[in-house]
Amino acid sequence: MTHSSTVGPTRVPSGLPSGRSTGARLRAYLRLAKAGMIDYYLSLVVVWSLLPEQPLNGPVSATLAALLLGQMCLVAAAVAFDDVTGYRDGSDATNYGPDAPARKLARKPLLAGTLHESNAVRFARGALVAGALCWATAVCTAPWRPAWAVLGLAAAAVVIPQYSWGLRLSYRGFQEVFLAAVGWAFVLPSYGLLTGRITGLAVVEAFLFGLGPLLFGVYSNTHDIAGDRAVRRPTAACVLSSRGNTVFVGALCLLETAVIVAAAPLGIAPWWFPLVLLPVTVTRAVQFTVGMVRGDVLRARLTGIRAHRLLVVALVTANLLGAGTA
Structure with missing residues (x-):
């Protein structure tokens, strides 16, 4: 979720994305969501392997699917908000300026002109809501609902989008703790919902x-x-x-x-x-x-x-x- 950040005096002007094809806009949103950043999502593979006999029955499969979709949505919200922050403070404009290679610039849809800032903010907010709904579904389908696991999942849903938005935790000295805590929150509450214990x-x-x-x-x-x-x-x-x-x-x-x-x-x-x-x-x-x-x-x-x-x-x-x- 980190981005190189050196403040510059100017922004790269963003073009209008209105004339772009649906496929191009979809690719821009996937880049905004950092869809290739799978490392946190591997948590559920670890959780599944910890389960006795590694079952994949209806409730377990449904819960794992809802947990995964929730993770993807919440991380997408956090990194999209992070891109908006980097765009607004000028840091991304310096690091991904007009002299940057096109492939490198494409990683930042706001700078590349493939998305407007308002698009990114709406996407992040929508992803946040979708993530919360997915995790609420996971709680409903889970074989177990220990209070500590439910509360841990709820806390994670609230905190994860605050990386560089809202509370801006990474700007208040909590970045290192945040990076590790997301991984912890993706494993333990999920394990609790699937086993009822720790x-x-x-x-x-x-x-x-x-x-x-x-x-x-x-x-x-x-x-x-x-x-x-x-x-x-x-x-x-x-x-x-x-x-x-x-x-x-x-x-x-x-x-x-x-x-x-x-x-x-x-x-x-x-x-x-x-x-x-x-x-x-x-x-x-x-x-x-x-x-x-x-x-x-x-x-x-x-x-x-x-x-x-x-x-x-x-x-x-x-x-x-x-x-x-x-």
């Missing part, structure tokens, strides 16, 4: 899943220090020294590794759990070396995205193996 393993896997987007987001923030300072977005990379930021990112990596390793001796996960997740730990070390030692933060961000997806594969594998040996 387990130590579900908490551990939710925690690890939430760290994934954070551990590629911090590299984006490191790249965007100048721009974030210009629009007063106080990320950790902005408020810490270069060395302090390196220590912060390293501490997050060590925290992830510590949780993976400690889960087995604490009796939360099987003894082989750290072995299944070893490729994630190795990839994370490579990511840190590339980004914080060699200084190639954008490549490290890409490595982080791959590490997160590898984490999902590893967690699902561990859960399926655990179910098979139970």
Whole structure:
């Protein structure tokens, strides 16, 4: 949900989208919604793999579908509001100005002229309402409705769109917590609706899943220090020294590794759990070396995205193996 942000004095003039084809407008809205950003949606694959015997009966399938649609709508609302904010404060105009390659500019429909600002705001509001309705449907179809899961889902529906709109949480020092908390909120309440309980393993896997987007987001923030300072977005990379930021990112990596390793001796996960997740730990070390030692933060961000997806594969594998040996 982050965007490079360096304030510039001018905006790229947006053309009128009225004459564009339906297909072109649809593609513009998909870009506005960041439809290719699937990393948070993988949470439900992890949740499903945690379920006893991984059922896909009517109530479970309906609930998973409603949860997924709700996630997609709420994330679409958050990133659309984020694009509107970047357009209004001039930061996106600087980073995606008239000299930017056409493919890069197309990622920002407001700047490319394929959507008006009013289109984006209406889309975000509509997506927010649709997301809330989808999650309300999920609660109705869920096999279980523990109060903590329902309240957690409701809180997430309220907070997620506030990333850079409304409360503007990312502008108030909460960006890093936000990036992780969205992942946590996508796993634990969903698991509660499908099982009616909470387990130590579900908490551990939710925690690890939430760290994934954070551990590629911090590299984006490191790249965007100048721009974030210009629009007063106080990320950790902005408020810490270069060395302090390196220590912060390293501490997050060590925290992830510590949780993976400690889960087995604490009796939360099987003894082989750290072995299944070893490729994630190795990839994370490579990511840190590339980004914080060699200084190639954008490549490290890409490595982080791959590490997160590898984490999902590893967690699902561990859960399926655990179910098979139970």
